[in-house]
Amino acid sequence: MEESTSSPTTQLGLIEQSFNCRYSRWVREALDELPESFTITDPSISGHPIVFASRGFLKMTGYSREEVIGKNGRVFQGPRTNRRSVMEIRQAIREERTVEVSLLNYRKDGTPFWMLFLMSPVFGKKDGRVINFVAVQVPIYAKQRRNGARFSDGGSGLPEVVLGSCRREVCSDSLLDFGLVLSLDTNPRESENDEIELSEASDLNKQRALGAINNILSVLTHYSESTGRVVCGKRCCLPGAGFLSSSLNISLGRIKQSFVLTDSQLPDMPIVYASDAFLKLTGYDRHEVLGRNCRFLSGEDTDSLTLYQIKQSIHGERACTVRILNYRKDKSIFWNFLHISPVRNASGKIAYFVGVQIEECCKNQDINGLNPDRRQLSAVGAVKIAVRSSSMGAGSSLS
Template identity: 50%
Template sequence: MPLERTKHEGSRMWGGASKQKQVEESLSRPYSDGVREALDHCKYNFVITDPFLMDHPIVYASEGFFKMTGYSRGEVLGRNSRFLQGPDTDRRTVLQIREAIRQEKSCQVTILNYKKDGARFWNLFHLAPVFSKDEGRVIHFIGVQTPLRQCSQHESSASANINANASNNLIYFGSCRREVCRDFSVDLDHSRLQNSCTEDDHKGRVVKHACEAKESDKQNAIAAISCVMSELSLFSKYSGKSVSDTRCDSADLVRVAPSISSSLTIALSRIPQSFVLVDPHLPEMPIVHASNSFLQLTGYSRDEVLGKNCRILQGQDTDQEDISKIRQSIEAEQPCTVRILNYRKNDTPFWNLLHTAPVRNASGKVAFYVGVQLDVTGMEDNNHSDKGMTSQMKQLGAVGAVRVAVRSLLGAGPSK
């Protein structure tokens, strides 16, 4: 795939039409037809996100979610859930959710969110991962939202008191920010979800009162997760790709279908260039991540690439001397650049300016190899420039971005 396409091709790849197609296909790949209609019967406020698409977007949202937030379907699908955050959303709670995603675990927190019209509401947010039984990796996340009306009533009362006494320079209303993060498999009956909220008591004193999620709220969140997981599990069986709310820990499965953490996947998905990440510590050095640009260039789907060796791009006229150069560079743990003839899924050949480089962890050991592709078919000068950037500069930039992502998040990935 070109490291950087032409302006027209780039806008098509990252434009609305392409993004919409990726969002639509996100549920159709692991589940059979009808899954969306079945999910519509789950009368809860929830979204489903895809960590393998750029910026971890929402790929499904329930009617209850639209009514709760005031957003339309077109304003939600394809966007990251951060649009619900606002100026008083507690950043520690957001980081707690991100950490749960990084660890691929369930999480339940109370968080201050905002509707489309700017109205604030307290939300009991329950996050749960969806694992592929065949591959042992997370393929989706479910996020259930339960408005905590009693908390919002406390806040409204406190805000009214503060506004009434603003002229006397009395206390400012603080954000509720006590949260609980628990594994989905753990019984939540004994957990108390409290937020320390402050309000003025008409005498300038700060009064704290508990902002507690009711037992019914907690049970509704669990029921919502159960309902959604039940539908996803059912329709995944129809497609022959079963899913589960727990990870398969089979060592044999990991060798056959290697995976990296969802947090690293999300970070890598933000890199627009065409590249793959391979694991040299597994048999056959399989691909463990492929960028959307790579899939666009080669015509393969993600499922057809992950776990495969890069030789799938080779064909009858691929020069074996180029292959030998790449192998020698890997053995020497050195970068390498070759102009090699590769083939797309439909057997169409293209000239690939391929740059490979080792990606090391914090201790200096090679954790992965990255291969950055640039389509130079019909170009005589491999170092052509675009907006002042040469091919080498673009490829080195992509390698640098991959290294930053891996070093910052390798703790969540496979141990070496």
């Protein structure tokens, strides 16, 4: 699979767009008025990054918004972060449900801290799919053992909630796929060698976290109404055809090649997923692509025989590779080395078709030691694994 060539500025632009097209532009100011420490993530964007961090969160962590937005939570974990808690959160994301755990993480200066972590999904009211995850962090008391003696926090007031440092040893894709894990501040003078023991979160801590979640959801619901894309804190309807689960979105986001996924079960086979690389190649925003048939990339000089060849391959449920003239959003043309392949779910039924694009001017480049054909087949294979794994997980969660 290719490495992403998107610049940090491009990624931040995608993140801003994903948030702004769902909510009114005034939502950021309203969220910043809330005193709680919280973050909001978007599972539909590659890497499941943080798309909003509250002003209170930034003040307590010492990070700037630019240092937080676009980051995935795994980079803020450390060697003593409890993997069982991490997996519990990961499973909740896969099952698109609320989770509450006590979690040890690391602040910017490398100090470990405890917090009560409450994460809840935000659903689209019309289609029932998960739009965002909201995570609230509430400080809890921690105990420490230093030089063999145990003691409780002796400072004045509650410890603060803070974000952990980037640690090379936990920046692996094999870890958590969420952008929410934060940490609890204690005494900044505590050394890395101290053993920190967790005290149980109180009922007051839990009430504070739940109250904060409700306040945030109220703001998001209100500011989504003006866009006509209303969200809610509970799934108001069952997801229909074309719905992609959060876990599938996250898995597809790891594939850096330019590709789209279309739903073969829906009329006109609309696009249900578009990679960041595809958006960069074509110049379109994600919301301008989803729900449309791929023919919108064609124009007056696109060869009709090539389009017919694609149509026949889809009807015959077989793969094909073509060279086709396509058009970007700005009407500029490019030659597209396109590979299309059916994608089957865990039951063996064709659920999607994947189209992988390589611009012809880049066709002769070997990336990661792979020629264009190999890169396309690698992307197709990764998509098939993601879809089958997701459909297997969905089946087991419903049984």
